[in-house]
Structure formats: structure tokens, C-alpha cells
Amino acid sequence: MIDKKDVEYAAGLAQLKLDEEEKEKYTEQIGEILDYVDKLSELDTDDVVPTAYTVPMKNVLRKDEVQESLPREKSLANAPDEKDGQFRAPKIMSD
Amino acid sequence: MSTKYETVIGLEVHVQLNTESKIFCGCSTEFGKEPNENTCPVCLGLPGTLPVLNKKVVDYAIMAGLALNCEIAEYSKFDRKNYFYPDLPKAYQISQFDLPVAENGRIEIETDEGIFNIGVTRVHLEEDAGKLIHEGSIDKSKGSLVDYNRTGVPLIEIVSEPDMRTPAQAKAYLTELKMIMEYLDISDCNMEEGSLRCDANVSLRPVGQEEFGTKAELKNMNSFSAVEKGLEYEVKRQRQLLEEGGEVVQETRTWDESLNKTISMRGKEEAHDYRYFPEPDLVPLEINEAWKEEMRKEIPELPREKYKRFVSELGLPEYDAGVLTGDKDMAVFFEEVLKDYDDPKNLSNWMMGEFLRLLNENNHSPFDSGVTPLNLARMLKLIDEDVISGKIAKEVFEKMYNSGSDPETIVEEEGLKQISDEDELENIVDGIIAENSDAVEDVQNGKDRAIGFLVGQVMKETRGKANPGLVNQMLRDKLMD
Numbered sequence: 001m002i003d004k005k006d007v008e009y010a011a012g013l014a015q016l017k018l019d020e021e022e023k024e025k026y027t028e029q030i031g032e033i034l035d036y037v038d039k040l041s042e043l044d045t046d047d048v049v050p051t052a053y054t055v056p057m058k059n060v061l062r063k064d065e066v067q068e069s070l071p072r073e074k075s076l077a078n079a080p081d082e083k084d085g086q087f088r089a090p091k092i093m094s095d
Numbered sequence: 096m097s098t099k100y101e102t103v104i105g106l107e108v109h110v111q112l113n114t115e116s117k118i119f120c121g122c123s124t125e126f127g128k129e130p131n132e133n134t135c136p137v138c139l140g141l142p143g144t145l146p147v148l149n150k151k152v153v154d155y156a157i158m159a160g161l162a163l164n165c166e167i168a169e170y171s172k173f174d175r176k177n178y179f180y181p182d183l184p185k186a187y188q189i190s191q192f193d194l195p196v197a198e199n200g201r202i203e204i205e206t207d208e209g210i211f212n213i214g215v216t217r218v219h220l221e222e223d224a225g226k227l228i229h230e231g232s233i234d235k236s237k238g239s240l241v242d243y244n245r246t247g248v249p250l251i252e253i254v255s256e257p258d259m260r261t262p263a264q265a266k267a268y269l270t271e272l273k274m275i276m277e278y279l280d281i282s283d284c285n286m287e288e289g290s291l292r293c294d295a296n297v298s299l300r301p302v303g304q305e306e307f308g309t310k311a312e313l314k315n316m317n318s319f320s321a322v323e324k325g326l327e328y329e330v331k332r333q334r335q336l337l338e339e340g341g342e343v344v345q346e347t348r349t350w351d352e353s354l355n356k357t358i359s360m361r362g363k364e365e366a367h368d369y370r371y372f373p374e375p376d377l378v379p380l381e382i383n384e385a386w387k388e389e390m391r392k393e394i395p396e397l398p399r400e401k402y403k404r405f406v407s408e409l410g411l412p413e414y415d416a417g418v419l420t421g422d423k424d425m426a427v428f429f430e431e432v433l434k435d436y437d438d439p440k441n442l443s444n445w446m447m448g449e450f451l452r453l454l455n456e457n458n459h460s461p462f463d464s465g466v467t468p469l470n471l472a473r474m475l476k477l478i479d480e481d482v483i484s485g486k487i488a489k490e491v492f493e494k495m496y497n498s499g500s501d502p503e504t505i506v507e508e509e510g511l512k513q514i515s516d517e518d519e520l521e522n523i524v525d526g527i528i529a530e531n532s533d534a535v536e537d538v539q540n541g542k543d544r545a546i547g548f549l550v551g552q553v554m555k556e557t558r559g560k561a562n563p564g565l566v567n568q569m570l571r572d573k574l575m576d
């Protein structure tokens with residue numbers, strides 16, 4: 001099933017830092033969730049088309065019309081850091 | 096004995112669609128605005144917002160799919176492609192994973208080596224990311240500045256089959272794609288501005304081997320020549336590696352234009368695990384026959400068909416047909432003139448000669464100049480009817496180009512009419528004969544070429560207006576009986 005390595009990998013992708021205790025705990029909890037969901041595979045779905053969307057709606061579209069954007073001060077209002085009208089993000093590359 | 100290797104190239108091409116508004120919000124897609132002026136809660140990925148799909152984006156993707164001979168999906172959906180990068184405010188890109196708008200297409204390309212069919216695996220829709228400016232070098236920067244104006248600009252990604260065997264074929268494929276998009280008028284296709292982007296997968300395998308070799312992914316080729324040069328370099332690099340008994344490593348490499356080589360990006364990018372899943376905020380697309388047919392009607396004659404028709408029906412040389420159909424406006428202009436003029440080859444000479452020269456000089460597209468198709472047709476008729484000489488026509492044409500006047504007015508106002516009246520030319524011809532006794536003697540001694548010199552003198556005297564055929568005949572009559 002799932003082991004600590006999988007949890008570490010998933011945490012890495014999500015950019016989460018987990019301590020040892022959390023890793024153990026989540027390995028167990030996620031394992032239980034997966035076991036539970038796995039019940040579904042008992043069903044024979046060979047002849048069932050995979051469902052991509054559960055609400056019976058389709059083609060919700062808008063016209064290609066320009067609407068007013070936010071004033072730039074508002075766009076930047078929640079930015080922790082900004083410079084020259086741009087968002088400032090911490091450095092990207094680790095090495 | 097050394098092994099012979101075969102090159103295998105596949106291209107992934109991103110095309111920015113030229114809609115007015117973004118793919119999932121009403122922000123303008125206009126290029127060149129101040130940073131972050133074209134942003135709103137949706138494209139900034141603020142919590143609680145919902146994307147709504149722009150219909151025109153789907154229209155364009157269907158048109159692209161049809162033009163690339165794809166099957167259009169009856170049922171298509173969007174997915175989230177997850178990764179962290181500051182140019183992506185939501186930490187996922189809305190894209191399409193397993194049910195793209197179009198699949199299984201192909202296009203025909205032509206190189207010096209012949210005609211090839213290149214498979215198109217798929218055409219899918221996605222949103223563009225923002226633009227990052229690193230403070231300092233990418234390695235040592237303290238941070239990055241982000242402009243989200245481009246975030247949410249609609250893109251189609253066109254993925255080819257690994258069907259290309261030379262960098263020249265790859266360039267021809269990319270050129271053909273660009274022309275098709277331009278004919279469809281769904282993108283500006285400007286590589287320098289980033290509205291057309293190309294990544295390549297390149298590998299080598301021993302000739303005869305079915306299995307593909309290990310590939311490198313090549314990025315950052317920002318012009319057509321960069322694509323060709325980058326691929327040529329990469330093919331050479333891999334061949335050398337293999338011939339020396341080495342192995343190609345699967346990696347991303349970036350083309351460095353200033354160093355003229357590809358550089359490994361290994362260690363500078365994380366392993367990709369995008370964890371695609373269906374985008375729950377967008378409902379699926381169902382594209383029925385009626386929608387498809389409506390879009391099919393929007394597709395004009397495509398460059399390759401036009402090229403073939405220009406050769407087969409108009410009798411143009413392949414070279415002419417290639418130049419004229421290589422630019423949509425050029426082809427449209429050409430066909431407009433043909434409505435009032437019926438010598439395609441003569442027209443083609445003018446368009447590829449004087450017209451193209453002036454267009455390039457002024458950095459104009461055909462419809463930017465003062466020359467209208469009808470006026471060009473009228474000018475060509477003036478030449479055919481001997482009203483003006485071919486030489487004078489160049490002068491008339493340049494005046495038309497700059498002023499927008501019609502040729503008859505220019506000829507009238509500037510007194511450029513060809514002199515085809517023998518009486519009017521008589522004195523001038525006699526004068527030239529009197530002044531050039533050496534040449535006259537040469538002519539009389541059978542040196543036929545000296546006639547050309549005398550004709551030239553008469554032309555000079557009349558500032559190009561004399562009818563050269565008539566002058567030639569008059570000189571012969573006077574000197575050679």
C-alpha cells in the first residue's frame with residue numbers, strides 16, 4: 001500500500017515540511033483513506049465510460065469581450081512584496 | 096565500420112491565440128501594457144473566483160484542429176496541471192490532459208529533399224503563464240519580479256509525431272504551421288514576441304532500428320533560425336557522443352544563442368510530476384457536428400492548397416508560388432489583382448520584384464502601401480498596351496506606392512506616356528545617328544550589338560519614354576538596307 005516514502009514524496013510535491021511524527025501519522029491516515037476508497041475497485045466498471053464531471057452541464061461559455069481589469073494598486077494590494085508594479089517572489093532556484 | 100544514425104525530431108509548438116480577452120476572464124490580451132495592468136481576481140488566482148471559458152478560444156482550437164486534418168473531439172474537458180512556480184499564481188495551469196480538443200492530424204511539408212507527411216498527435220487548449228524577470232542572474236538572484244498580464248492568455252499546444260528526420264524538415268514543419276495559423280488568422284505567430292514558441296524532442300538511432308534512442312528536450316529557441324541551428328547543434332552533439340561510445344542522457348537542454356550551443360539544464364529543474372486531474376471549476380465541452388461545420392466554413396484556402404493551385408491552374412513556377420503563398424496578404428493581394436488582370440506570371444514578376452522590394456524597404460505588408468490591387472492591374476495593362484514602357488512603369492509604380500494615385504493620373508501629370516509615334520521620334524533618332532558615327536559604322540559592318548547601344552541613346556534622350564521596339568525598328572530601317 002502506502003509507505004513513508006510516498007508520504008515524503010507527496011509532501012515534497014506540495015512543498016510541505018513534515019516532521020517524523022507527522023510522517024508516521026499521515027502514512028497511517030492516508031493509508032486508511034486509500035483502503036476505504038479502494039472499495040470502489042470491487043465494482044466491475046469494464047463497460048462504464050469514465051466520468052470526468054458529475055454535474056450534468058456542458059458548454060458554459062462567454063463571449064470574447066474585454067471587461068475592465070482591476071486597478072493595478074488593487075491587484076498588488078495583497079502582495080507581500082512588490083517592485084515597479086510587479087509582484088516580487090522569493091528566489092526560485094535552490095542551487 | 097561506423098554505425099549510421101538517423102535523427103528523430105518531434106516538435107511541441109505553443110501558439111498564442113489572438114482573441115480580445117483572456118481564456119477564462121475578461122481581461123484584455125493586449126501586448127505591451129504596463130506590468131499587471133491586465134489582471135483581475137480570476138487570472139490572479141484569488142480564492143473564490145471561477146473561470147468561465149471564452150467561446151472564441153474553442154472556435155479557434157476547432158479551426159486549428161480542422162486545418163491540421165485532426166479528428167475533433169465530441170467530448171473534451173480541462174485538467175489541472177500542478178506545479179509551483181511564481182509565474183503561475185494558482186500553482187496549477189488549466190490545460191487539457193487526456194481529452195484534448197483535437198487529435199490524429201497531419202500536414203504536408205516540402206523541403207529540398209521532397210514532400211513529407213508529418214503527423215500531428217494532438218491540439219489542446221491551455222492558459223499562458225506570467226512573465227518573470229529575475230533580479231540578477233537566474234542562479235544568484237535574490238528574487239523575481241512577476242508580471243501577470245500574460246497569465247490566462249489563450250494558447251493551443253500542437254504536438255507533432257516524431258516524424259521529422261532532419262532539422263530542415265523541422266523548420267519546414269514549423270513554417271507550415273505558422274502559415275496555417277496566419278491563414279486562419281487565429282494568431283500573430285510572432286516568435287520574437289513569444290506568440291509562437293517551439294520546443295523540440297531530439298534523438299538519434301542506428302539506421303534500421305525501430306526503437307527510439309534516448310531523447311533530449313530542447314528549449315529556448317526564439318526564432319526560426321534558432322530552431323534550425325539549435326537542432327543542428329544538438330544532432331551533431333548526440334552523434335559525436337554516440338560515435339565515441341557514450342550515451343545520451345534524457346534531459347532538458349536550452350539553446351544559447353550567444354554561445355551557439357545547447358546547454359544542459361540538469362539539476363536546474365525538478366522532476367516533473369504534474370498530478371493532472373479534471374478541473375472541477377469548468378464543465379466539459381461537447382462539440383457537435385453543427386459547431387464543427389460552422390468552423391469549417393471559416394477556414395480559407397490553406398497555404399499548401401493555394402500553392403498547388405497557383406502552380407497547376409495559374410501555371411506559375413513553384414518558386415513564385417512559394418513566395419506568393421508564403422505570406423497570406425501577398426497571396427490575397429495577388430488574387431485580387433488577377434480579378435482585373437489575366438497574366439499571372441507577369442503579375443508575379445512585378446509582385447516579387449518591385450513590389451516586394453518596396454515593401455521590404457518600408458517594412459510594409461502588401462495592403463499598407465498606396466498601391467491598390469485594381470491600380471496595379473491598370474498599370475500592368477498600360478504596359479501591355481504600350482502606353483508606358485517597362486522602365487517607366489517602375490517610376491510610375493513607385494509613385495503609386497508612395498502617393499496612392501492611380502497610374503493613368505501619374506502618367507498624364509508627369510508626361511510619362513510612351514512615345515510610339517514615328518514622326519515624333521524621327522528627329523531624335525536622326526540626331527543620335529549623326530552623333531554616333533562609330534556605332535553607326537559598327538552596325539553597318541554587321542555588329543548587331545551596336546544597335547542596342549543606339550537604342551539606349553534614344554531612350555536616354557527621351558528619358559525612357561520612347562518605345563524601344565519601335566526605335567529598334569526605325570534604326571534598322573535607316574541603317575541596314
Ligand SMILES: [Zn+2]
Binds near residue numbers: 120121122133134247
Ligand atoms: Zn483577468
